[in-house]
Amino acid sequence: KAGVTQTPRYLIKTRGQQVTLSCSPISGHRSVSWYQQTPGQGLQFLFEYFSETQRNKGNFPGRFSGRQFSNSRSEMNVSTLELGDSALYLCASSRDRDHRTQYFGPGTRLLVL
Amino acid sequence: AQTVTQSQPEMSVQEAETVTLSCTYDTSESDYYLFWYKQPPSRQMILVIRQEAYKQQNATENRFSVNFQKAAKSFSLKISDSQLGDAAMYFCAYRSGGGATNKLIFGTGTLLAVQP
Numbered sequence: 001k002a003g004v005t006q007t008p009r010y011l012i013k014t015r016g017q018q019v020t021l022s023c024s025p026i027s028g029h030r031s032v033s034w035y036q037q038t039p040g041q042g043l044q045f046l047f048e049y050f051s052e053t054q055r056n057k058g059n060f061p062g063r064f065s066g067r068q069f070s071n072s073r074s075e076m077n078v079s080t081l082e083l084g085d086s087a088l089y090l091c092a093s094s095r096d097r098d099h100r101t102q103y104f105g106p107g108t109r110l111l112v113l
Numbered sequence: 114a115q116t117v118t119q120s121q122p123e124m125s126v127q128e129a130e131t132v133t134l135s136c137t138y139d140t141s142e143s144d145y146y147l148f149w150y151k152q153p154p155s156r157q158m159i160l161v162i163r164q165e166a167y168k169q170q171n172a173t174e175n176r177f178s179v180n181f182q183k184a185a186k187s188f189s190l191k192i193s194d195s196q197l198g199d200a201a202m203y204f205c206a207y208r209s210g211g212g213a214t215n216k217l218i219f220g221t222g223t224l225l226a227v228q229p
Contacts, residue, residue, distance in 0.1 A: 033215055033216065033217070035217075042221050043217075045217065048215055050215075055213075056213075056214045056216050088156060090158060092215075092217075094215055101160060102217065104150075105157075106156065106157045107157070109156075
């Protein structure tokens, strides 16, 4: 069974631009969560989706948004990029909304110049 | 709010030796899960071991085992017979039980070096 895939793997943007990151969960998994990883702040929860509904949201500004499609694939969007948005963005999927184990993708590394 | 603390930013172990990574957490919940994740230089986060709070027995997975002390809110990871491939950043994580969320709360990580 294929693992969690994230595209693109690397991205370079400039301040003020917007970016969309994609996450395809493991087949059959319906829950997707997003995390931001930076050297300064560590791993921080962004949001969580289950069956196309956002279940939980972390403490990030409204520039960060996401959605989930009927096939469970998820996208996150960051508008008006800032230098501080440079990070590794990790996606994790689990089989359902209360499953004990989450599986992570390889991440998308975003560099904002 | 729940918090997870890893007080050892870096650790080093000789190949074939045993090392213990520390983690403490704070919560008022009685139903929760604890995890250790490994993140090698490739950056892919890999689940090492999981512990359910309602289980008194410590979880084990091959060379990896935990010492779960619920009253002390401590959750340490023991790696036996360390191998070069164990070198990575290790994160302790907490997840509430009850089904309301899959959100993981991570500690700051411990960078483990394995010396040949």
